[in-house]
Amino acid sequence: DAGVIQSPRHEVTEMGQEVTLRCKPISGHDYLFWYRQTMMRGLELLIYFNNNVPIDDSGMPEDRFSAKMPNASFSTLKIQPSEPRDSAVYFCASSMISSTGTYSGGYTFGSGTRLTVV
Amino acid sequence: QKEVEQDPGPLSVPEGAIVSLNCTYSNSAFQYFMWYRQYSRKGPELLMYTYSSGNKEDGRFTAQVDKSSKYISLFIRDSQPSDSATYLCAMKGKSTFGDGTTLTVKP
Numbered sequence: 001d002a003g004v005i006q007s008p009r010h011e012v013t014e015m016g017q018e019v020t021l022r023c024k025p026i027s028g029h030d031y032l033f034w035y036r037q038t039m040m041r042g043l044e045l046l047i048y049f050n051n052n053v054p055i056d057d058s059g060m061p062e063d064r065f066s067a068k069m070p071n072a073s074f075s076t077l078k079i080q081p082s083e084p085r086d087s088a089v090y091f092c093a094s095s096m097i098s099s100t101g102t103y104s105g106g107y108t109f110g111s112g113t114r115l116t117v118v
Numbered sequence: 119q120k121e122v123e124q125d126p127g128p129l130s131v132p133e134g135a136i137v138s139l140n141c142t143y144s145n146s147a148f149q150y151f152m153w154y155r156q157y158s159r160k161g162p163e164l165l166m167y168t169y170s171s172g173n174k175e176d177g178r179f180t181a182q183v184d185k186s187s188k189y190i191s192l193f194i195r196d197s198q199p200s201d202s203a204t205y206l207c208a209m210k211g212k213s214t215f216g217d218g219t220t221l222t223v224k225p
Contacts (some may be wrong), residue, residue: 109161
């Protein structure tokens with residue numbers, strides 16, 4: 001398995017532009033998470049999906065942020081319009097629940113997208 | 119108050135030392151506890167996870183959970199320069215992570 005795949009690895013954009021980050025979770029994983037990591041705030045959960053359905057988006061900082069998961073193998077995080085304070089590393093992670101409904105392990109993270117908004 | 123507090127570090131030790139990394143948490147609803155290792159410019163990778171109080175060992179790593187005190191620890195024996203990374207504790211519940219402790223193991 002190739003693991004969780006994120007694209008692009010790096011993104012530099014101008015303030016006000018739309019940014020779209022992409023994620024392909026591990027096949028068979030039921031859960032998908034979007035995190036943001038900064039020096040000041042550490043790793044913050046933005047939103048997570050279960051079986052493609054958004055379950056908790058309380059971490060999404062503003063209406064400028066939106067996330068979708070149209071199918072089990074693809075998710076996007078969109079920022080529109082972007083601002084310099086959105087500069088961070090954005091991680092996607094996936095995990096699964098076993099057939100008995102118990103937790104089967106930790107999260108597998110992608111390599112992240114380093115976003116710089118100038 | 120943050121739900122998870124992690125010893126901030128940074129921590130610098132000589133090769134071969136025993137390292138202790140610690141976290142406390144406030145929400146007794148947390149059931150699963152995890153430790154992640156994050157190398158510079160990489161995503162966190164799962165090191166260990168545990169459910170119950172007590173110790174769980176994996177090679178040079180031991181995870182310890184004390185639910186009564188809401189305290190978890192990660193011990194690294196015979197530390198190596200390759201262990202140099204940031205270590206994050208995490209609690210499943212709202213996928214809450216500590217801020218991380220940066221460890222440097224000097225040859």
